[in-house]
Amino acid sequence: MAGRVAQAQREVRRAVQWLVQGSGLPAQPFYCDPARIGAFAVAPAELAAGTDAAIFRLFVTLSMYQALRDVVIMCQQRSLPRASMRVVADMAFVKRAITRHRCPALGSVESFEEGCDVTKTGETVDCGRCPGAACHVKDATVVFNRMGDMGKLPTSAWLRLWKSGGMSALLERVYQEELLPTKRAALLVEHFAGVHRIGRKLATMFVSALSTPALAPGLTPWFPAVDGNELVVVDTNVARAVDALREPAAPRTYDARERWVRHQASTLDLREFRPDLPRYSPRLVQQALYAFCSKSNRVAQGDVCAVRPTPCSGCAPTLCPFAASMESREVLAS
Incomplete structure (x- = not known):
């Protein structure tokens, strides 16, 4: 049990380091x-x-x-x-x-x-x-x-x-209803999740894009009044990564996976990797898991690990779609 926990923390740390110190965060967001x-x-x-x-x-x-x-x-x-x-x-x-x-x-x-x-x-x-x-x-x-x-x-x-006042009206209502910037982000997720065919995951991705500066410096107009650092987007890649690192019997629900990412984020001080980052940002840790585990995205971006003959020195073998065991490759190679 202790060994598995330590391994998970080690691999999450390496994924975060790859994201913020390597080529994981592009100079300009794709959108x-x-x-x-x-x-x-x-x-x-x-x-x-x-x-x-x-x-x-x-x-x-x-x-x-x-x-x-x-x-x-x-x-x-x-x-x-x-x-x-x-x-x-x-x-x-x-x-x-x-x-x-x-x-x-x-x-x-x-x-x-x-x-x-x-x-x-x-x-x-x-x-x-x-x-x-x-x-x-x-x-x-x-x-x-x-x-x-x-x-x-x-x-x-x-x-x-x-229709009724646009974003300025919506934001004003949220500001009056909630004082804490992180809770404002969660409240905005609820508003956008109500749009037809959206739901929690996409709404979280959208709100965090506008309120998490580490993901897109200078392009987050809602921050600091809205702080998306504590949001977590649990998509298929993140869910698979979390499940690969947790105990096999752990519940496979959105909330349980979100809690696990939050806990992992609490064990890291992100300023160790880059001084301009916040100390605590589950959203950034989640983004690291998503980006590190996405084989198709890394191949499209010309990641050297896609053609590297042997694992690199900073490899996270359970998570990396290029260096993992065959069993992990089947889980994470999406």
């Missing part, structure tokens, strides 16, 4: 890089200013990272022309499309989320309420090219969170 995601990229100056348009585009852009590997979604985003991006991620376009359409389902978030019945059957996208009619929700479904109702996501977001 600001046109070379990686094409027209979906958010202009850094607009993101730093926290404009409603920039935050809306970021929200929709990150919401697309569901169920498929990052490199697949990035390829899809790069391939889409600006006109397609505007259908789903341009706030002004989405607003005009909603306000000009006569469909009664667009009157409120409640009527929309209960009454919009857009579906995708094979390559055909239509609805029962206004069959055959042109509609931005149908167009969004075509752009996303995923499950039939994902095209509802941008409209749900605008009706639920941007």
Whole structure:
């Protein structure tokens, strides 16, 4: 038991060191890089200013990272022309499309989320309420090219969170309701998780992107009023990494895995790795696990370990998709 705990702490430390002292943290986050995601990229100056348009585009852009590997979604985003991006991620376009359409389902978030019945059957996208009619929700479904109702996501977001005063109004409500910056971050996650097809994981990723400076220096306009350092995104890669390092009988729930990451973060002083980092940041530790274990992302970024013939001196063998045992490779090579 003690040996397993020590091994887990050692491998988490090495993953964090790889992230902050190596090439794990890019100079510019992928969601600001046109070379990686094409027209979906958010202009850094607009993101730093926290404009409603920039935050809306970021929200929709990150919401697309569901169920498929990052490199697949990035390829899809790069391939889409600006006109397609505007259908789903341009706030002004989405607003005009909603306000000009006569469909009664667009009157409120409640009527929309209960009454919009857009579906995708094979390559055909239509609805029962206004069959055959042109509609931005149908167009969004075509752009996303995923499950039939994902095209509802941008409209749900605008009706639920941007329609009545935008982000400034939402933030003001949260500031009045909660005084602690870390709890404000958790409260904002609840708000964004309510958007159609979002949920806890994607909402956490989005809020932390705007409130965790270590992940994107200069591009987190909600910090320090909102502090995302204590948030944890438990995606498939992180869940697999946590399960590989914990006792086999440990509960495999979102909350249990989140607690484990928080505990690991409490054993580290991140300032040891870089003096500008906070002492405690479960979000940064979680990002290290995610990035270190993602074989496809590391290969796409030209990681030298992908072609290294032997493990490097700083290897974390249970976690590294290039140096792990065959059993671990099967678990972590996503």
